[in-house]
Amino acid sequence: MSNNSGTGTRIRQWLMTGVSYMIPFVAAGGILIALSFMIGGYDIVYQDQAEFLAKGFNPLAAHDWAYVMFAVGAATFGFLVPVLSGFIAYAIADRPGLAPGFVGGAIAGTVGAGFLGGLITGFLGGFVALWLSRIKLPNWLRPLMPVVVIPLVATFITAGLMLVILGGPLKALMTALNDWLTGLSGGSLIGLGIILGLMMAFDMGGPVNKVAYTFAAAGLTEAGASADANDPRFVIMAIVMAAGMTPPLGLALATVLRKNKFSNAERQNGKAAWLLGASFITEGAIPFAAADPLRVIPSIMIGSGVSGALVAAFGCTLRAPHGGLWVFGLVGNWPMYLIAVAIGTVVTALLVIVAKNIKPGVSDEALEEAVA
Known part of the structure; x- marks a missing residue:
């Protein structure tokens, strides 16, 4: 990373490093847990591990396969906060x-500080390690610094502060946040659905998108496997996935409905966007937004906001943090979920087409100059 980058840019890059390394754990753990519920039912969470190990694994029993999926998924989820924190610190130092x-x-997770604690220990650990690495020392001591002294001192300071000072207040804050999320219903949940929908489409996989996604994934983790099936945090996860699918799907539909409004390259991108959108890969909308940001970005934001609001209004839920169309069997009230995604897709497509017709005398070059 360039030292000439602005402070805000550098903080965003550090945060994105942690999030990008965390997402594979979120996807693997979350989908395994969701599949275990689909195969073995929600009661799988109450299976006693000692009893299971004593009985032995039966490859012909669906329940045993479900429990293995649940146990592995839960173990994978246990890495989320340490991975987030560790790679933020790695990006810094x-x-x-x-x-x-x-x-x-790990200490943040132990004391109940959750993802907020992981963010703080990531930045704290990184800056302490960076500060220690810049201390001028005798030549004979320098080889020991990166492998012994810095990890030892920085780990003790970071983990000690979280355990003794920061853990309690952060746990109280996380508890208040979870209580607020659990109490969401009706209009407040719909309003949150609109906001999250707008965020998911704004930069299509960038920092704002990842903030919304991480917020939903964190809620999924904090809710726990034993939470009520209608917990609002599962609704929030459903909102985020629907809103993330809508931009590429809507743009793909637009290239079919009005081919003459798109270049040949965009029409080819539209074919790929069907699969990307169905798989919850919002980045499939980036080529369209890069070519025509003034028309595309507002259109996809409105479409995603509509999808998010409808998912909240319909009370759809999702326990899997990724997967798109391929995990629709794990969606609560999935027929209405499909309708929400379909409506958001159509709204996006129509708005893009209408926007393409606005001020036809303005050239694409002029639009690009306006954005620049």
Whole structure:
């Protein structure tokens, strides 16, 4: 990373590093847990591990397969906060930041500080390690710094502060946030659905999109496997996935409905966008937005906001943090969920087509100059 980058840019890049390394754990753990519920029912969470190990695994029993999926998924979820924290610290201080980041994140999870605690220990561990690495020392001591001294001191400081000072207040804050999310219903949940929908479409996989996604994934983790099936945090996860699917699907539909409004390259991108959108890969909309941001970005934001609001209004839920169309069998009230995604897709397509017809005398070059 360039030292000439602005402070805001550097913080965003550090945060995105942690989130990008965390997402595979979110996807793997969340989908495994969701599949275990689909195969073995929600009661699988109450299966006693000691009893299961004593009985032995029966490859012909669906319940046993379900429990293995649940146990592996739950173990994978246990890495989320340490991975987030560890790689934020790594982005700041390189390898010396890994130990304080990972251990600080693990302590944050232990004391109940959750994802907020992981964010704080990531930045704290990274900056402590970076500060220690810049201390001028005798030549004979320098080789020991990155492998012994910095990890030892930075880990003790970071994890110690989380355990003794920061953990209690952060746990109280996380509890208040969870209580607020659990109490959401009706208009407040619909309003949140609109906001999250707008965020998911705004930069199509960028920092704002990832903030919304991480907020939903964190709620999914905090809700826990034993939470009520209608917990609002599962609705929030459903909102975010629907809103993330809508932009590429809507743009793909627009290329079919009005081919003459799109270049040959965009029409080819539209074919790929069907699969990308169906798989919850919002980045499929980026080529269209890059070519015509003034028309495309507002259109996809409105379409995603509509999808998010409808999912909230219909009370659809989702326990899997990723997968798109391929995990629709795990969606609560999935027929209405399909309708919400379909309506958002159509709204997006129509708005893009209408926008393409606005001020036809303005050239694409002029639009690009206006954006620049």
